[in-house]
Amino acid sequence: MFAEEFVVVDATSPLWNAARPFLDIALRIEQQDDSYLWHGWNKASIDAFLQKLPPHCSLMLGVWQVDAAQEQETLWLGCICEVVDGAVCSLRTFVALEDSRLPAIAQLEPGYIHAQELIRVTKGQVAPVAWALFTDKTTWDEWLLAADADGQPTDKGEALAALARQGRCVLLGSQVTHHPHHH
Template sequence: MLAEELIVVDAASPLWNTARPLLDIALKIEQQNGSFSWHGWQKEPIDTFLQSLPVHCVLIAGVWQEDAAREQESLWLGCILEVREGAVYSVRTFTALEDAGLPPVAQLEPGFAHAQELLQLVKSSIAPVAWALFTDKATWDEWLLADKDDQQYIDKGQLLSSLAQQGRCVLLGNQVSHHRHHL
């Protein structure tokens, strides 16, 4: 699931504060036995999904949260996972692409223009994008934290597809039309 030597590119980024707990959970899932489940996430389906990806690609998650005080949405999580041969090789936030031309994180909006710019920058500076998920925090939490009382496997890919069909998130990338979701 994770490369033996995982590279964290920009751990000083403020966005890292929301990415770090996710990495901690991934480490826990990887280190536990196969029956361990965290909110329906289990090692085997995650490994299967990662193995189904191209040899070198990127997964992106952009999550916006409404900021009532400023009456706008602000980026809460902007994470880029570089995958090589079925393992997460590096983790970085959107901040890492500011030097490559991405607008400052505080200016990123949950719209097509910034999403397209992000996809192009990632492709030219890291690797082709297999999947990109853009959503709001409520939908992210519903997907990420969906659980069953009996700790059984939840088909996270099917849940994500359902949320996308409801218009609650956007999935972009090279793999969207080629593979069934297996998360």
């Protein structure tokens, strides 16, 4: 899962407060054998996903916390994994991206325009984006923590595709195949 030389680019970013626990979980999964499951995630399925990616690419994640009382959305988690030959070699938050046309972190919204800008900047500064996921924290938690009752690995890709079909998240990037939606 992780390259021998794994780099955390901007560990002092405020977005690391949300990212750090997920890095810890990923490292725990990598250190266990293939029978270890964490909420439906296991090393074999993560490795299989990474091996299908282009030789040098990035994976992007943006999760917004919705405050209904204040009618606002705040970026809670924004990070980019750089993947080389099926191994994650670096992790950085959106704070590490520097571009005058990119809005300040506090101004980033989960809409298409900001998503396209984030993808453009990531392509120029990290690597082309194979997959980008933009969603709200409720949907993120539901997807991340979903597990089969029988203790088997979960098809997280299909679960995410189902959430996208419901309009609960947006998947973008060079690896997204466009299938007609059948209802």
